[in-house]
Amino acid sequence: MTASTQASVVSRTLHGSVLVVTIDHPPVNALSVDVRRGLAEAIEAAQSDAAVAAVLIVGAGRNFIAGADIREFGKPPLSPLLPAVCNSIEACTKPVVAAIHGAALGGGLEIALAAHYRIAVRGAKLGLPEVQLGLLPGAGGTQRAPRLIGAAHALDLMLSGRHVRAEEALAMGLVDRLGATDDVLGEGLAYTRELLAAKAGVRPTRAATALADLQAGRAAVEAARKETAARTRGLFSPMKIVQAVEAALTLPFDEGLALERQLFVECLESPQRAGLIHAFFAEREVAKAPETKAASARAVASVGIVGGGTMGAGIAVAVLDAGLPITMIERDEAALERGRAHIERVYDGLLAKGRIQAEVKDAALARFTGSTSYDALANVDLVIEAVFEDMAVKKAVFSELDRVCKPGAILATNTSYLDIDEIAGVTSRPFDVVGLHFFSPANIMKLLEIVVPARVSADVVATAFELAKQLRKVPVRAGVCDGFIGNRLLAVYRTAADYLMEDGASPYQIDRAMREFGYPMGPYQVVDLAGGDIGWAARKRRAPTRDTRMRYVEIADRLCERGWFGQKTGRGFYRYEPGARTGTPDPEVEAIIDSERARAGISPRSFTDEEIVRRLMCAVINEAANVVREGIALRPLDVDIALVYGYGFPRYRGGPMKYADMLGLPNVLAELTRLSQEDAFFWRPSPLIVELVERGADFASLNGAAS
Ligand code: 3HC
Numbered sequence: 001m002t003a004s005t006q007a008s009v010v011s012r013t014l015h016g017s018v019l020v021v022t023i024d025h026p027p028v029n030a031l032s033v034d035v036r037r038g039l040a041e042a043i044e045a046a047q048s049d050a051a052v053a054a055v056l057i058v059g060a061g062r063n064f065i066a067g068a069d070i071r072e073f074g075k076p077p078l079s080p081l082l083p084a085v086c087n088s089i090e091a092c093t094k095p096v097v098a099a100i101h102g103a104a105l106g107g108g109l110e111i112a113l114a115a116h117y118r119i120a121v122r123g124a125k126l127g128l129p130e131v132q133l134g135l136l137p138g139a140g141g142t143q144r145a146p147r148l149i150g151a152a153h154a155l156d157l158m159l160s161g162r163h164v165r166a167e168e169a170l171a172m173g174l175v176d177r178l179g180a181t182d183d184v185l186g187e188g189l190a191y192t193r194e195l196l197a198a199k200a201g202v203r204p205t206r207a208a209t210a211l212a213d214l215q216a217g218r219a220a221v222e223a224a225r226k227e228t229a230a231r232t233r234g235l236f237s238p239m240k241i242v243q244a245v246e247a248a249l250t251l252p253f254d255e256g257l258a259l260e261r262q263l264f265v266e267c268l269e270s271p272q273r274a275g276l277i278h279a280f281f282a283e284r285e286v287a288k289a290p291e292t293k294a295a296s297a298r299a300v301a302s303v304g305i306v307g308g309g310t311m312g313a314g315i316a317v318a319v320l321d322a323g324l325p326i327t328m329i330e331r332d333e334a335a336l337e338r339g340r341a342h343i344e345r346v347y348d349g350l351l352a353k354g355r356i357q358a359e360v361k362d363a364a365l366a367r368f369t370g371s372t373s374y375d376a377l378a379n380v381d382l383v384i385e386a387v388f389e390d391m392a393v394k395k396a397v398f399s400e401l402d403r404v405c406k407p408g409a410i411l412a413t414n415t416s417y418l419d420i421d422e423i424a425g426v427t428s429r430p431f432d433v434v435g436l437h438f439f440s441p442a443n444i445m446k447l448l449e450i451v452v453p454a455r456v457s458a459d460v461v462a463t464a465f466e467l468a469k470q471l472r473k474v475p476v477r478a479g480v481c482d483g484f485i486g487n488r489l490l491a492v493y494r495t496a497a498d499y500l501m502e503d504g505a506s507p508y509q510i511d512r513a514m515r516e517f518g519y520p521m522g523p524y525q526v527v528d529l530a531g532g533d534i535g536w537a538a539r540k541r542r543a544p545t546r547d548t549r550m551r552y553v554e555i556a557d558r559l560c561e562r563g564w565f566g567q568k569t570g571r572g573f574y575r576y577e578p579g580a581r582t583g584t585p586d587p588e589v590e591a592i593i594d595s596e597r598a599r600a601g602i603s604p605r606s607f608t609d610e611e612i613v614r615r616l617m618c619a620v621i622n623e624a625a626n627v628v629r630e631g632i633a634l635r636p637l638d639v640d641i642a643l644v645y646g647y648g649f650p651r652y653r654g655g656p657m658k659y660a661d662m663l664g665l666p667n668v669l670a671e672l673t674r675l676s677q678e679d680a681f682f683w684r685p686s687p688l689i690v691e692l693v694e695r696g697a698d699f700a701s702l703n704g705a706a707s
């Protein structure tokens with residue numbers, strides 16, 4: 001073995017006649033310009049060196065290659081470009097083998113596809129996830145993958161973005177060989193030597209024949225086109241993927257590559273790519289709250305849950321799924337049994353859908369203990385309270401927790417709106433009290449707001465972030481205020497919608513406009529789903545302290561007074577047939593709206609869908625700016641992730657703050673100023689927006705290095 005090169009991100013070492021090309025570019029071997037250059041040089045060196053009979057490409061560290069360097073997108077392209085590097089690998093006159101461990105994703109898999117042979121070791125995950133970034137595979141993947149594994153498998157990989165394990169990759173023909181051990185270099189070398197001994201020669205993927213059955217290929221493309229039209233509402237890149245794969249069937253390879261490039265650039269330039277890549281980095285950034293750097297997490301090996309209602313049961317499943325034992329406390333045996341039955345129903349549902357095996361359910365339920373006595377919580381490391389949203393009840397619960405829990409136990413509340421400082425104040429240990437605000441259904445929804453009261457200690461917050469990781473949640477740090485980040489913004493969104501409704505738009509038009517914008521449901525569909533009574537109770541609670549300058553729309557109250565709480569009562573803003581989840585517009589609701597307008601002396605105006613979106617988004621952006629200004633959210637990106645993961649904000653728009661930057665903050669300010677002539681109180685521009693516009697800055701400038 002002779003070492004031959006430079007300390008760089010790509011090194012070359014001759015092992016006998018095999019040139020091992022190692023990519024060592026932490027953290028994930030992304031294909032930045034230096035890596036591309038190193039790979040191109042390695043292939044050239046292999047070509048010109050008579051001592052080299054074959055090339056083996058491997059990755060150092062935990063992965064083969066995670067793909068293109070996402071941080072380079074949106075900047076001027078630097079040569080050599082990835083498609084050219086892939087072409088030169090494929091054109092090498094000596095066999096090139098890719099030995100894959102860890103992630104071979106996107107451009108990383110495209111490098112492997114350009115090689116002549118592929119071996120993967122166990123634990124490898126392969127995929128073409130570009131669609132999740134608003135892109136398509138742009139380095140030959142749309143042309144090589146279908147030729148290698150057929151159009152149906154290739155479309156599945158590219159449209160879902162899913163990762164496949166080595167075994168599945170072998171079964172679909174994506175790799176040629178599974179390594180018997182985890183030693184990727186050893187396995188790769190043995191395979192390469194075996195190929196050389198068999199005089200296997202080069203095998204360009206462009207000449208692979210999985211598309212020989214043209215009819216099957218066309219059928220796969222047509223099916224994908226239909227499915228994409230029906231399911232990927234509003235997304236730009238999926239249809240481009242279908243178009244590119246179709247070209248693999250109809251065009252010669254090089255023309256297909258040229259079309260792929262053109263479509264890739266279209267995707268690259270789309271605002272959706274910018275939004276999705278913002279979400280990619282922001283999602284990783286939110287987990288790095290200051291407390292996670294300042295303090296070490298406490299150990300959490302057992303969890304108590306107080307309250308076994310909708311949230312308590314859902315949180316219990318999330319915790320059980322992470323492998324932790326729980327102790328649930330309820331008011332009486334009947335309520336405890338309801339809580340346990342709720343948990344069992346969730347597992348039965350997963351079982352029926354084939355998502356889990358019976359043993360998983362049994363093991364989870366074996367970790368469940370229930371009690372009606374708080375004393376059962378004496379030894380748990382962390383308690384999550386999810387009882388009624390009532391300050392007196394919460395205070396009584398926290399006094400009990402303070403009495404029974406061991407020193408050092410973390411006491412968390414799932415309150416949606418209440419003042420956690422006040423709750424902490426009834427304990428002798430406010431430094432152990434934190435907010436863990438889950439979303440319903442808590443075992444499914446990814447967002448976890450970690451609410452940080454004034455007196456909590458840093459290691460408690462760090463533990464909350466660690467717990468989020470264990471539960472596979474996306475944590476967002478929030479400060480204490482009415483509604484924290486998410487529900488506070490939801491409130492202004494709903495208020496702006498109510499103003500529009502009273503001023504002339506129908507709830508059905510508002511819902512449609514917001515769905516078109518990209519929300520899975522409109523605001524009134526959400527009210528009907530969650531139950532109108534919840535908001536009604538909150539409005540009544542706040543009535544005595546409501547600011548008199550605030551316009552108040554009573555339409556929702558009129559519906560609630562009739563007992564129309566939404567889906568669960570068969571009527572809300574929509575009418576529901578028994579058991580139906582989709583409602584139909586209700587003329588009686590429209591009549592109620594008309595009479596409320598008349599009562600308020602309003603002559604209805606008409607609004608375009610665009611105006612509806614503009615108003616609702618301006619309301620959210622403006623309040624979001626206040627949330628950042630007050631330090632309730634650490635940065636704009638925390639707001640973005642809260643809304644994307646907890647409230648259905650379209651991910652491809654990056655979140656409200658990213659969307660505001662894309663609109664241009666001066667335009668947002670101009671709109672707010674225009675609207676404030678209608679209602680100076682509600683539409684008062686946030687001082688943060690005014691200040692940023694004066695400085696010529698945007699929200700991204702407040703995100704630090706993450707933007
Ligand atoms: N480019 C640049 N940075 C990347 C990156 C990439 N492709 N992939 C990951 N990173 C960064 C992350 O931002 C993170 O940075 P940080 O430490 O500063 O926060 C760091 O690498 C580690 O990433 P994770 O925290 O995600 O590490 P995990 O071990 O949990 O996951 C992974 C590793 C599975 C590789 C995951 O990072 C991942 O899925 N990456 C993206 C893969 C992808 O989408 N590839 C396609 C890119 S587009 C493309 O290739 C276009 C081509 O067709 C032309």
Ligand code: NAI
Nearest residue numbers: 307308309310311312330331335386387388389415416440
């Ligand atoms: P729920 O009414 O479904 O459940 C509350 C449960 O707490 C009931 O089972 C009740 O028996 C029990 N309980 C009441 N007092 C108790 C006590 N002293 N000791 C033990 N158990 C007691 O309510 P839900 O919806 O689960 O809400 C619980 C909390 O979660 C509230 O603070 C709510 O604001 C919050 N939350 C609710 C969300 C939702 O979508 N429902 C979302 C996020 C937070």
